[in-house]
Amino acid sequence: MKIEIKSNDGLGLLAAFSEKLDSSIIDGKVEVPEKFGTGFIKGYSFNERLRMMILNYELYQDFCISRKNQPRNMLIFNFVQIINSPQGKVNGKLRPSVQITTQGLNVELFVPKNTIQNAISLIIDASYLRELIGARIDHPLVNTILENKQPLLFEEFVSVPLLKVVDDIVFSKVPTLLHDFYYRLKTQELICQLLISLVKRDEKKVYGLNIADISMLYKVKERLLQNIEKAPTIAELSNFCAMSETKLKRLFNQVFGKSIFQYYQNFRMLEAARLLREGLSVSEVGYLLGFSNLGHFTKVFEQVIGIKPKRYSKLDDNQ
Numbered sequence: 001m002k003i004e005i006k007s008n009d010g011l012g013l014l015a016a017f018s019e020k021l022d023s024s025i026i027d028g029k030v031e032v033p034e035k036f037g038t039g040f041i042k043g044y045s046f047n048e049r050l051r052m053m054i055l056n057y058e059l060y061q062d063f064c065i066s067r068k069n070q071p072r073n074m075l076i077f078n079f080v081q082i083i084n085s086p087q088g089k090v091n092g093k094l095r096p097s098v099q100i101t102t103q104g105l106n107v108e109l110f111v112p113k114n115t116i117q118n119a120i121s122l123i124i125d126a127s128y129l130r131e132l133i134g135a136r137i138d139h140p141l142v143n144t145i146l147e148n149k150q151p152l153l154f155e156e157f158v159s160v161p162l163l164k165v166v167d168d169i170v171f172s173k174v175p176t177l178l179h180d181f182y183y184r185l186k187t188q189e190l191i192c193q194l195l196i197s198l199v200k201r202d203e204k205k206v207y208g209l210n211i212a213d214i215s216m217l218y219k220v221k222e223r224l225l226q227n228i229e230k231a232p233t234i235a236e237l238s239n240f241c242a243m244s245e246t247k248l249k250r251l252f253n254q255v256f257g258k259s260i261f262q263y264y265q266n267f268r269m270l271e272a273a274r275l276l277r278e279g280l281s282v283s284e285v286g287y288l289l290g291f292s293n294l295g296h297f298t299k300v301f302e303q304v305i306g307i308k309p310k311r312y313s314k315l316d317d318n319q
Contacts, residue, residue, distance in 0.1 A: 013053055013065070013121075014043040027176075032057050039117075046184045049125035054170065056083050061113045073148055075129065076101040077122040077191060082158060082166050095270060096158035098194055102126075102148050120166060122187055132188060139199050141206070150208040154198070155256050157266070162193040201257050207250070216241045217255055220248065224264055228271060229290030231264045269304035272297075276313040285309065 017023070018030045029042040039057025046052070082096045111117065126148040137143075145152070158166075165186060174182045220241050224231060237260065238245045249260060256263050268289050275285045286297035286309075301309045 014041055017041050032059065036060060044179070044183050044187075046180060046187070049128035050184070050187065051123045052183060052187050053119075053121040053123075054083070055117045055119045055121065058114060058116045059111070063111055063113075065111070072103040073126050074103070075124050075126050075145065075148060077124070077194065079120040079122075079158065079162075079166065079190070081118055082120060082163070083118045083170055095267070096163065098156050098158055098162075100145065100152075100154045100156075100194070100198075102145060102150065102152040120169065120190070122190065124187075124191070129191065132191075133195070141198055141201050142195060144206050145198075150206075151210070152206060153209055153214055153255055156194065156197045157270070159193060159197060161196075162190065165189050165193060198257075206254055209251070209255075213243075213251060214255070216243065217251060220252065220260075221256070221263075224260065225267055228264075228268050229288075231261065234260060265300060266304050269301050272301055272309065273305055273312065276309060282309045282313065 014025060014028070014030055018025050021030070021033055021036050023030050023033055028044060029040055031040050032038055037057060037059040040054075041057060042054040044052045076099075078099045078101065080097055080099065126146050130146045141154075145154075169183065169186050169190075172182070220237050223237065223240055232240075234245050234249065238248050241248060243251075252260050252263070258266060272285050272289055275288065276282070280288070282298070283294055286294045289297070291297035291300075298308055298310075301312070305312060307315070
């Protein structure tokens with residue numbers, strides 16, 4: 001099944017799903033019929049320059065989403081694996097994250113059947129975002145995104161404050177007459193929390209990306225996280241993706257905001273935090289993640305999470 005979204009559709013995804021699934025749009029929401037799957041899609045169009053989609057569904061057949069003739073000045077912020085996800089919960093090898101896509105990267109997305117789509121997607125005009133945040137922000141990466149002159153993609157792990165905003169969006173009971181006002185403010189708050197993470201990056205120069213590079217970088221990320229007890233070497237990853245080590249390290253750092261090893265260590269510590277919350281002891285978690293020296297595990301955990309693992313587990317017990 002192919003779902004095609006055109007720029008002149010307004011909330012194109014909502015209309016396209018409604019048509020393909022032989023369903024109706026009721027109060028900005030499309031319920032997935034039982035014969036096709038479960039869940040819903042809900043959309044908010046605040047103005048021509050800012051829209052939000054809430055996607056929480058599963059279809060029983062393969063499908064692809066194709067964006068056609070999208071306005072070139074639009075930015076897409078896609079918060080994935082984020083709805084109904086307890087803080088830090090792992091879904092396979094996926095954690096809550098956000099992808100920022102600039103112009104030129106709106107291509108077909110293939111989604112295998114029985115894949116849970118769990119996301120909040122914001123589409124905002126880059127010039128409108130500049131108006132919202134003001135002209136005084138002078139940060140190279142933020143300015144590059146707002147200029148929106150080349151195809152780029154960035155990904156960030158979702159922060160705890162951002163997850164709180166998502167909970168507000170999904171679970172708050174807001175009177176219908178205040179929906180537009182409330183959710184417009186929440187979309188701005190989501191973007192603000194994302195920018196707080198982005199301004200911590202220090203990129204002074206970014207490189208345009210093509211679809212082949214992006215696809216390969218995500219395959220590298222998947223390979224990197226296949227075994228969190230031991231990371232593959234840069235040389236092994238370079239051979240795997242048929243990309244020079246220099247190019248691989250540069251583009252990985254640009255897209256994910258961390259070096260390959262830093263990303264690997266951060267993911268391990270987020271997994272460690274999850275296991276501690278599930279009741280495993282510090283020693284059990286350390287050894288499970290491949291650390292033979294618990295002192296080293298404690299040091300790395302504190303560097304990433306900001307607190308020693310033993311204290312972290314005690315704090316979680318008191319919540």
